[in-house]
Amino acid sequence: MKPYDPSVIEKKWQQEWEEKNTFAASNDSDKPKYFALVEFPYPSGQGLHVGHPRSYTALDVIARKRRMQGYNVLYPMGWDAFGLPTENFAIKNHIHPEIVTRNNVARFKAQLQSLGLSFDWTREINTTDPAYYKWTQWIFLQLFKHGLAYKKEMAVNWCTGCKCVLANEEVVGGVCERCGGEVVHKVKSQWMLKITAYAQRLIDDLALVDYPERVKAQQINWIGRSEGAQLSFETTAGDPVLIYTTRPDTLFGATYMVVSPEHPLLAQWMEKGLLQNAAEIAAYQKLANQKSDFERTEVAKEKTGVRLCGVEAINPVNGEKIPIFTSDYVLTSYGTGAIMAVPAHDTRDWEFARKFGLPIVEVVKGGEVEKEAFTDCETGVMVNSGFLNGMTVEQAKQAIIRYLTEKGIGEKKVNYKLRDWVFSRQRYWGEPIPIVHCPHCGFVPVPEDQLPVRLPKVDSYEPTDNGESPLSQIEDWVNVPCPHCGAPAQRETDTMPQWAGSSWYFLRYTDPHDAQGFASRKALDYWLPVDWYNGGMEHTTLHLLYSRFWYKFLYDIGQVPTAEPYAKRTSHGMILGKGGEKMSKSRGNVVNPDDIVREFGADTLRVYEMFIGDFEKAAPWSTDSVRGSRRFLERVWALQDNVADGDAVRPALELAFHKTIRKVGEDVENLKFNTAIAALMALLNELTAAGSVTRGEYRILLKLLNPFAPHMTEELWETYGDNGAQLAYAPWPVFDQAKCVADTVEIAVQVNGKVKARVMIPNGADAPTAYAAARADEKIAALLAGGQLVKELYVPGKLINFVIKG
RNA sequence: GCGCCCGUGGCGGAACUGGCAGACGCGCCGGAUUUAGGAUCCGGUCCGAGAGGGUGCAGGUUCGAUCCCUGUCGGGCGCACCA
Numbered sequence: 001m002k003p004y005d006p007s008v009i010e011k012k013w014q015q016e017w018e019e020k021n022t023f024a025a026s027n028d029s030d031k032p033k034y035f036a037l038v039e040f041p042y043p044s045g046q047g048l049h050v051g052h053p054r055s056y057t058a059l060d061v062i063a064r065k066r067r068m069q070g071y072n073v074l075y076p077m078g079w080d081a082f083g084l085p086t087e088n089f090a091i092k093n094h095i096h097p098e099i100v101t102r103n104n105v106a107r108f109k110a111q112l113q114s115l116g117l118s119f120d121w122t123r124e125i126n127t128t129d130p131a132y133y134k135w136t137q138w139i140f141l142q143l144f145k146h147g148l149a150y151k152k153e154m155a156v157n158w159c160t161g162c163k164c165v166l167a168n169e170e171v172v173g174g175v176c177e178r179c180g181g182e183v184v185h186k187v188k189s190q191w192m193l194k195i196t197a198y199a200q201r202l203i204d205d206l207a208l209v210d211y212p213e214r215v216k217a218q219q220i221n222w223i224g225r226s227e228g229a230q231l232s233f234e235t236t237a238g239d240p241v242l243i244y245t246t247r248p249d250t251l252f253g254a255t256y257m258v259v260s261p262e263h264p265l266l267a268q269w270m271e272k273g274l275l276q277n278a279a280e281i282a283a284y285q286k287l288a289n290q291k292s293d294f295e296r297t298e299v300a301k302e303k304t305g306v307r308l309c310g311v312e313a314i315n316p317v318n319g320e321k322i323p324i325f326t327s328d329y330v331l332t333s334y335g336t337g338a339i340m341a342v343p344a345h346d347t348r349d350w351e352f353a354r355k356f357g358l359p360i361v362e363v364v365k366g367g368e369v370e371k372e373a374f375t376d377c378e379t380g381v382m383v384n385s386g387f388l389n390g391m392t393v394e395q396a397k398q399a400i401i402r403y404l405t406e407k408g409i410g411e412k413k414v415n416y417k418l419r420d421w422v423f424s425r426q427r428y429w430g431e432p433i434p435i436v437h438c439p440h441c442g443f444v445p446v447p448e449d450q451l452p453v454r455l456p457k458v459d460s461y462e463p464t465d466n467g468e469s470p471l472s473q474i475e476d477w478v479n480v481p482c483p484h485c486g487a488p489a490q491r492e493t494d495t496m497p498q499w500a501g502s503s504w505y506f507l508r509y510t511d512p513h514d515a516q517g518f519a520s521r522k523a524l525d526y527w528l529p530v531d532w533y534n535g536g537m538e539h540t541t542l543h544l545l546y547s548r549f550w551y552k553f554l555y556d557i558g559q560v561p562t563a564e565p566y567a568k569r570t571s572h573g574m575i576l577g578k579g580g581e582k583m584s585k586s587r588g589n590v591v592n593p594d595d596i597v598r599e600f601g602a603d604t605l606r607v608y609e610m611f612i613g614d615f616e617k618a619a620p621w622s623t624d625s626v627r628g629s630r631r632f633l634e635r636v637w638a639l640q641d642n643v644a645d646g647d648a649v650r651p652a653l654e655l656a657f658h659k660t661i662r663k664v665g666e667d668v669e670n671l672k673f674n675t676a677i678a679a680l681m682a683l684l685n686e687l688t689a690a691g692s693v694t695r696g697e698y699r700i701l702l703k704l705l706n707p708f709a710p711h712m713t714e715e716l717w718e719t720y721g722d723n724g725a726q727l728a729y730a731p732w733p734v735f736d737q738a739k740c741v742a743d744t745v746e747i748a749v750q751v752n753g754k755v756k757a758r759v760m761i762p763n764g765a766d767a768p769t770a771y772a773a774a775r776a777d778e779k780i781a782a783l784l785a786g787g788q789l790v791k792e793l794y795v796p797g798k799l800i801n802f803v804i805k806g
Numbered sequence: 807g808c809g810c811c812c813g814u815g816g817c818g819g820a821a822c823u824g825g826c827a828g829a830c831g832c833g834c835c836g837g838a839u840u841u842a843g844g845a846u847c848c849g850g851u852c853c854g855a856g857a858g859g860g861u862g863c864a865g866g867u868u869c870g871a872u873c874c875c876u877g878u879c880g881g882g883c884g885c886a887c888c889a
Contacts, residue, residue, distance in 0.1 A: 173886095214884085217810060221885055228889080245889060258889090301887080329887045339889045347807075348887050417888050537883080611831070613818055618882090625818065628831045634846090675820065678830035685830090748826035753870045755826055793869060798825050803869045 004637040006601025010711040014113055022728060023063075023118040027511065027523050029072040035527050036063045037506055037566075039535035039543070040078040040125075042498075043104035045089055048111040049583070050591045050609070050621060051575045057606045057708075058572060058615060059534050060117045061668055064707035067118075068732035074527055075118055076509040078125035079105050083498040084162055084178060087429035091462055097429045101128055111594065115602045116710050118728070123512045127501030128429075132508065134452035135518035136500050137434040139550065141445045142557060144435070148194040149423070151443060155262070155332070156422050158186035163463040165190060167422045167497060169222075169542045185289065188467060191433055191494065193421040195549045199223050200414075202548055210568040212616070215540050222541040224417025229401050231410025233257060233313040233340065235324070237274050239265055241313060244335030244415055247345060247377075248404070249396035252385035253363035254340035255353070257313045257324045258305065261288040262332040269311055276309040281326060288328040303329055303352045315340075316409050317386060317400075327352065335415055344369040364393060421546065423497060426469040428461030430495030438482035438489040447483050453491070469493040502543050503550040506530055506565065518559075525561050533566040536574075544569070570671055573618040575609075580620045591621050603709035604630040610673035610708055632681055633712055636705065639684075639693055643720060646694035654739050656686045657700055661735035664704050673708075680705055695720055700733050748799040749774040751783045755799075767794045774800045 017023060036059045041052060063075035081101045090097040105126065112119070125132055143149040157166040161181020165188060170177045195202075203223055206216045228246035235241060241257060259265060261284060270278045284306045305327030312321045329348055330339055343353030343360040350373035353360055360369055365383045367374025374380065382388040387403075388396040404410035424433070432453045434446040446453055456477040461470045472478060472493040482489040504518065511523035535544070551565040576582060577589030584590065596605045608629040613619035649657050660683040667676035683701065687693050693701070698720050706713040706727050717727040724730065741763055747770070749757045757777045761770050771792060774780055780802070787804035794800050 218884055334888045625832045681830055795825055801869055
């Protein structure tokens with residue numbers, strides 16, 4: 001036996017796979033199709049992280065198993081290469097981002113190939129390739145033509161670090177999710193995508209797909225649907241104030257109103273001179289405007305606000321005049337930017353009322369509204385509410401909405417927290433937005449035959465401090481004739497966010513070289529939907545939501561065949577540093593997969609990453625434990641010294657083999673890679689104990705192990721295989737359910753629920769036989785003699801329980 | 807604050823639908839081999855000498871609870887002044 005040398009074996013097979021395109025998928029095959037997908041990486045300068053292979057190996061195991069099961073498998077890979085780190089690196093080192101990207105991609109690709117992942121490299125894509133982003137731009141134009149892309153002047157999130165606008169989804173805890181920079185509000189004219197038009201369907205269609213519950217819950221939560229009523233309050237100024245509430249039942253308890261500091265009525269009323277304390281209000285507005293998102297969302301913050309002196313509102317159900325305030329606890333961007341305040345039944349209103357000495361009127365009985373707001377909707381009964389008195393909250397909601405509708409004051413209304421997607425970025429390294437601004441024609445789409453709008457080559461692509469894209473500096477690129485009327489016009493100079501290219505990339509894999517469209521209809525019909533998509537939880541309300549939106553739009557305009565893009569989604573846990581903290585350069589606990597491959601081999605790294613723990617949970621890295629995986633492979637390798645003739649499984653090992661085949665198959669499908677490996681280790685232990693394997697037994701072991709350790713098993717298959725095709729396409733072993741059960745089983749014998757003995761009985765023995773066997777045990781007999789038998793239970797194959805008294 | 811998830815040996819983690827807790831691996835201990843170390847192989851390894859006791863803690867349901875229920879403590883994640 002040659003010693004196990006992964007550095008030689010792995011190189012050999014990787015070369016073989018590359019030369020022969022072993023894993024190329026066919027768009028024309030009689031086999032059933034299987035589309036396995038992992039999130040394509042951003043090729044950063046740091047190279048691959050040990051977290052990447054966890055996801056990639058998992059679906060590689062699935063892809064390899066599917067090939068052995070006779071599927072035509074598409075398992076593709078590409079590069080999500082637009083984005084800020086590349087641009088920042090380029091700026092710092094004076095290298096063009098295109099070159100930085102090329103270098104990073106080359107490094108990433110070499111690293112991925114060193115792991116033996118069975119990607120179809122003939123379908124490699126790159127979002128920064130003009131032949132690719134042509135279609136990103138094309139999809140944007142379809143959105144524009146269908147009224148789902150629009151430009152609007154509004155207050156947006158501005159990252160002071162990236163000098164760039166951010167989408168709501170990119171602001172985490174008031175700071176930039178990428179750079180951690182402070183986020184402030186800036187009024188800018190921005191391209192927006194109308195994702196809100198799909199809010200309801202993005203919720204409803206989660207019923208059609210197999211996603212983890214936590215993923216569904218997070219998306220539903222983010223979309224934030226609520227049901228209530230929209231209604232207007234008349235004011236003494238004559239202009240009504242429109243409000244949204246989820247508790248219209250508490251209308252009689254509305255003792256004041258609040259409008260957001262940015263509410264347009266404030267400016268109107270000031271202009272008319274209606275507000276006696278205009279200066280005070282203006283000062284408050286200014287203060288609110290200066291606050292960053294972080295300050296605004298700080299928890300446990302004291303309520304602040306200013307009363308609007310000179311204008312009062314009228315409660316539409318009881319005619320009472322109530323004061324109006326402005327406060328930053330009311331958000332401009334949600335609902336109508338104004339609320340009716342019911343301090344007795346809303347925690348925030350309660351706090352505000354307490355601070356400003358406003359009346360708290362109880363309208364739902366059940367709490368102690370002098371002590372705290374009573375927000376329960378289940379148990380209360382309406383009081384102090386005119387015609388609603390005596391109703392439950394639910395009845396009152398319906399009655400009041402009926403009343404408001406009849407009187408023409410208001411109506412039932414559904415609201416979402418989801419906002420439209422801010423789609424402009426003031427940076428260089430992104431897809432140019434293919435729109436021309438014409439002074440006569442307005443926003444004119446670049447004609448489709450002129451796509452792609454290429455990024456111009458420039459010397460300086462630094463972001464500007466004035467909030468303009470660097471592209472705006474390049475006059476001969478910016479100035480073009482209007483495609484519609486020919487008059488001098490200007491290109492849009494903002495670029496798309498990084499999420500643009502990744503919102504449809506999986507479609508391109510089906511037909512990556514198509515020049516006529518983003519993919520041919522035939523290829524899309526054949527491959528979609530993606531059968532299994534694995535990716536990180538951090539993308540749940542970013543990429544995953546965005547790509548569902550784009551896909552649904554493409555479905556609506558007849559471009560793709562199904563309502564949802566991904567039939568099944570799973571999420572892996574993070575790989576943490578040794579102590580359980582996040583891996584980071586500053587902590588110095590980053591493990592480089594290259595080092596592990598060099599020291600132990602790719603197969604060992606793959607097996608270890610699958611064995612490290614529950615796939616869906618975070619797991620700390622342990623290089624010590626990697627050794628265990630290497631030992632396991634060494635022992636499989638060493639088994640070749642003890643291969644005996646024979647294609648059959650020896651009778652004594654039938655049970656072990658059939659059970660292992662079943663277990664490995666089931667575990668892999670259920671994301672239990674760790675226990676699948678454990679089962680293989682247990683089988684190996686049995687084979688080692690048996691002293692030898694037959695050729696047939698060895699083949700089964702190699703097949704089961706192949707998806708995890710493809711190089712080593714393929715190498716052994718050369719000698720011990722069945723002279724047929726490569727192991728990669730050898731048929732996956734099948735098990736016989738009847739052979740998965742033993743002839744005799746050991747069952748536990750309990751007395752009063754405590755295990756006292758174990759006995760062997762024939763499998764499927766009836767109760768009398770089992771009881772007799774148990775009673776035959778000396779210890780059990782003694783215990784039974786010492787008390788009175790009250791009850792006896794027999795769970796076939798498991799245990800017997802004697803319940804005795806005394 | 808609201809919603810969700812998780813607490814099992816020294817460590818990572820197993821345990822079908824309520825039925826023998828600790829599979830598998832790491833580490834550790836002992837032995838073999840070795841000049842030595844490393845590597846490898848064999849044996850042991852929840853605690854306890856034993857009866858017995860053990861799945862964060864306190865209760866409950868049950869013949870039987872890591873699993874179901876109530877309360878509590880600890881950790882994590884998501885959303886977060888969303889009316």
